[in-house]
Amino acid sequence: MATHAQEDMVKNYRYVPEDFMKHLMGTLGIVSVLVLVLAGLFGVPEQPPLTIQNNAIQNPVAFEAMTTRDLNGQGRMANYGPPYNNGTGNLEFVFQKWVGVLHPLNAENDFIIKPLRMAATVNPAITPPLNAFESASPAQQVAWANNYETALAKGTVRNGVVVVPAGNYGPVPALMNDTLKLGESGLMSGALIRNPSVVTRFNNQNYQLFLEGDPLHNAAASLQLKGTQWGIQHSAVVGYPGAWWMTIPTWIYQWPFVANSPAADAVALSIGFVFWLALALTPWIPGWNKVPRYLGVYKLVWKDFYYRQTHPAAGKGDDTRGVS
Amino acid sequence: MANWTTASRKALTEAMSVDTWLPEKMPEYAQGFMYMLGSLTASSFVALIISGVVLAANGPASWSYNGADRFAAAVHFWSVQAFFFFMMLHLWRVFFTGAWRGGRRETWLLGAVAMIVAIPTAFTGFLINGDFYSQWNAVQAKDGLNALGLGWVNLPNAGQMFGMHVVVLPLTLSLIIFGHIYRVRIKGVVPPYPITQEAATSKEAK
Secondary structure, three states, X not given: OHHHHHHOOOOXXXXXXXXXXXXXXXXXXXXXXXXXXXXXXXXXXXXOOOOHHHHHHHOHHHHHHHHHHHHOOOOXXXXXXXXXXXXXXXXXXXXXXXXXXXXXXXXXXXXHHHHHHHHHHHOHHHHHHHHHHHHOOHHHXXXXXXXXXXXXXXOEEEOOEEEOOOOOOOOHHHHHHHHHHHHHHOOXXXXXXXXOOOOOOOOOHHHHHHOOXXXXXHHHHHOOOOHHHOXXXXXXXXXXXXXHHHXXXXXXXXXXXXXXXXXXXXXXXXXXXXXXXXXXXXXXXXXXXXXXXXXXXXXXXXXXXXXXXXXXXHHOOOOOEOOO | OOOHHHHHHHHHHHHOOHHHHOOOEEEOOOOOHHHOHHHHHHHHHHHHHHHHHHHHHHOOOHHHXXXXXXXHHHHHHHHHHHHHHHHHHHHHHHHHOOOOOOOOHHHHHHHHHHHHHHHHHHHHHXXXXXXXXXXXXXXXXXXXXXXXXXXXXXXXXXXHHHHHHHHHHHHHHHHHHHHHHHHHHHHOOOXXXXXXXXXXXXXHHO
């Protein structure tokens, strides 16, 4: 094996003087100028986030549809699965189940009931519908929420309140309009980012996940950021580069059998990992590790060296061989 | 291994030698722009560290209300673009020149590991930026990690992402890059392929 490697390399080459420190300072200088100029000219792309407050103000009916789905278990997070809860909505792979619930999230309680309990201390009118909802059976709660979610298709906004045709919704319309008000106030984010044990607020999980579902997906679609739109490749601000180094995994996501798989993420990332393995193990893969030899691009890289080899007179001037 | 100290002294003598790190001579074939790409990648990483330290010293989201920090964030953003840009060019160069030959397979492997670790390093940076791109990708990409059983890394938790981006991943990446460059220095840059197999063999026969 060693002999073979020897055969695949030239041996008759010289060492030439080199100022390595100058080389390093040179590349650092090039990069420094490059990034300073680019930063000065183009700044940094920032697309304002979608806040709960903005979403509540701009799309009140859709906002209530989203929060209602936290009550009937149809919301993306309500029925997600590990590591947030024991749902099955986003359960792709057995590994996911083994991990268990590491970051507990109960959408109904954490997103709706607890924030409303806090808001009720400021506005006691919230308490009666909240009590009515909590004292009803789970089946009744889901039935009310299902009815209300359906009715929201015909929902309109009147005097800042979402109104639907009359029906059997129990206290749900009152609760959802209170949730909407809380969202519009801007206080919802504070109600979601809570940990009474510490004063730091590093963990914003529930704030980020509150809008998971239609609000975030619709906002992302209009910016070409969804997975099916080669999203990670795109910056949120048109004209800027995104994470273009994710081209191969993003491409895999577009393959029809991957895109249509219920475990699209697990499949795409696993295939992407195989691609990386093929790259990482290139030196050990027979045949594949010979490809550059046959492609011949190396002839361009070492053009000058080969020229000197075949024209010995061209390379004279330094005879420090084989030492460094 | 009889004496661990002796073995460590031997290894460190080479690892800490100026001859290893600051060569005054290079092989004649290792010249020109193609042989700047690795250093340009490493230089971009230095720019990332410097701008990153400035950002970390001022605290998350300071760029959103402080112009100087916003400039540091812009430098950080373009540095990561430069880092991957030069890394990809370097990757093409080392691939097309079969740079794993002659006992350099581990060097290649370390480079490949550096590349795959660089991806989450950059990604967690995007996640703690706090704009819509952060928000969307934190929520969207969580599904992939969760599906693979890596749910302990909770992308929507900006606090965890801050620690990952500022300490865990760059420290890991720095060590891998160090190992990669160390092996490049110890093993030297791969010599060219013989122009033709026959020519090389006949030369050696003489």
